[in-house]
Amino acid sequence: METLFQSTLIQQPLKLLTWWSIAMTEASLLTTVLATVACGLLTLFLTTVLWRWHFENCRDPSSSLPLPPGSFGWPVIGETLRFLRGGNNTDYIRKRFPGCGISKTHIFGMPMIRVNSDKAIAQLVGKEPHAVFQSLPTSVKQIFGENGVSVISGKDHASMKKILREGFSPVRLSDLLPTVQACVRRHVTSWTQGTGENKMLGFKACQHLVCDLILETVVGCTRDQDPDGAIREAFVFCNDNMFCVPVDFPGTTFHKALRARQKVVDFARKRIAAAMSSEKDYVSILDVLLTHLAKPTETVTGDGAEENSTTEGSAEKASQPGSLTKVQLEDNVVTIMLAGTDTVSSALCNTLDLLGKHPDKLAALREELASQDLLDSSFIYWCTL
Template sequence: MEAFFESSLIQHPLQLLTWGSNAVTEASLLTSVLATLACGLFTVFLSTFLWRWHFENCRDPSSSLPLPPGSFGWPVVGETLHYLREGMTDFVSNRRPKDGVFKTHLLGSPMVRVDSDQKISQLASKEPHGLASSLPQSTRFIFGENGVSVVSGKDHASMKKNLRQAFAPVRLRDYLPIVQDCIRRHVTSWAQGADENKMLGFKACQRLVCDLILETVVGCTRDQDPDGKVREAFVICNDNMFCVPLAIPGTTFYKVKQARQVVVDFAKARIEAASSSDKDYVSVLDVLLTHQGKSAEALPKDGAEENLREDSDEKSSENGRLSEIQLIDNAVTIMLAGTDTVTSALCSILKLLGKYPEKLAAFRKELESQDLLDSGRDDDLSFELIQSMTYLQAVNKEVLRLLPPVAGMFRSTKKTVEIEGCQIPANWRVLYGVSSMHMVTEAFTDRENFVPERWLDPNLEKQLKNEYPCSYLPFGIGSRMCLGRELAQLEMSVFAIEVARLIDWTLLNPDARRVLRPIEKPFDDLPVAVRRRK
């Protein structure tokens, strides 16, 4: 050692100093790294503890029931990152306890997820006093504050009753020729030419549905929108229902605001035109206008728009009639609520009938038995005929069971709500699972498979009604149940008939992963090869 010091110190005094100071620096560096790490870990630990403790303390002491089981995850983000990483199906199945209710923290708020027939039924019975619909701000803006999805309570009930007139069976009969014409036009175009055409099924269905909805809801045919401006604006609104609600030039929301105005201006022009003509019912808007008992001339006009925004709810419940701004907001709401949902359903028909050729063959047999398979006519469908086709109805129901377009429904609690075994405090979000419910309920056997035949058994519908009232919810439940469900089923039926008789198609990636954006769809938009049916 001495020798070492001697030789080193004498020969390299500076070297020893450097070595010494290096050793000190490294040690202190290590210490400070460790200390920082420990501090960081402690901060994460403490903030996570406080975060969870805070939400656990949101429990309403006036109720003796505990909060549901589950975790609030990490500070600020909650379990949002887990949700994004695992995907909805795994996220739910990794957490779902036996009774189907768990708490979490997603997308900025505490939330209770419910996947139990009995519990959804208990919660739905507490609407609208205990729970209200809960839409993101950007969606509320696009739908419009005076539309049926946004208003609540008594005003919602009276507005919905008013709007239902446009979806009565007698009206669906009126829309059928428009629906059939539009669907035939699109499906025929998919198989143009002698060769096979490759396309993205989801995108093709989306173009079809945009045309369909503009024609059936506001009567916007191609010749009324020659430069495609209304269609383009409508697609912008539809594609950006969930965006940051910041209306600064350059932002998505700013673009959406301008696009919404184009759609609104078109609807206004239609209302004005309707007052000066005596046409038959051609669109949902025409039906609604006629049912207001007076023409658009008598409806409050633009100048009064701001006032109407403030007291429109009152007006609608007072006299049961819709003002101009309510008509417009509802037209926009109906259009947007009926676009991606129907697109998803049509895309799933294409997928499931393409994937299971034996089911397509069974369906074609039913069409043949009704002389529809090779009829060659483009106006051969009637409302009654469609209703009488049992296999077709079974296909529709099974498509909506296996791949429901709306995977879940959001609510928020207005006050503390108690259900069997737990409480949900005020201002928490509640999410009713739809697709997961369809997959866990005992109401169905062979749940993972596409079996339209199950719906041919009349006992199934009875059983669902009496024993499992919340086990099949493609169109929702209770007061917020889908307004356009009969129109959607009609559109699905006509689509299934036309694709089965006009085209043959092959799925190019039949087992593609499913995503929620925010409706159910294949991640690759369903590539298909289409040819004219031989």
């Protein structure tokens, strides 16, 4: 009995000591977790305050007027996620534009003022390009290229627009008309010769049509030059992910979009090299742009030898008025290919939808085309249009 009593007296302090050690360990772990969470919340709070303070102090110092109501959102991402989740939602728009229809926000890596008032928009348009000028989100600028006509502004924009306009003159469009007709007929025929119930997604079908049409008319790319569809796939991916968070990190959508753009640029360079040679069997808008390509300038080296300096790989302006460097040519080829793809696809899809919902209008349209002998014509001439 005495031995058992002594053993019990020894075990009780050991149990008490073990329990105290476990309690201290749990308390230490809990303290560490709470301290980490507190530091994280404090850092997020301070970063958010400094983020908003920075943009509040970036306004025009000559104006005493306050910024419109709204929020710049979270650091770095701003309100991009909220915009993507409900940018076209009626309730979202109503909340973001209280009363005056003007709100500040930060989306796609850029602080901006969103305007949803006809009167305010009319005032802004009337002041362009003197008081205001066009700007695009960072992701769009990177995908278009810094020398694209949609990115540059002022005199550079006017000069570039003048050059590009030559590619869409009536003479050039008449040259491209056979290519356009062949592409449209090929796609429409494939729509009516499908399997099963001949059902398809209208917008995707129209998008593929516009994609093929742009590639063939801009750079002369037919199915033969892209048998596996890699260029068309990269083209569509760039177009679908043009508006994204501009974080160039492996795995992000922006990084994938830039890689897809590089595929399009590499292919455009091949088409430029082919167009500059005498062996080509197509007509494209690229032909017009090549007439404005700046010629290499000759410089004299120290030993008296002449050396050609090329503009390839340089983003500098061409020294000759009305001319383009190779970088400017590449960026504007990509811009022409990407700009307006979705809007044209949407317009075509809406046209198909409306014709399907109004068979009487479709019948009237067929009757009008038949009266002009255009319904069964294998080829429509430019003079007829």
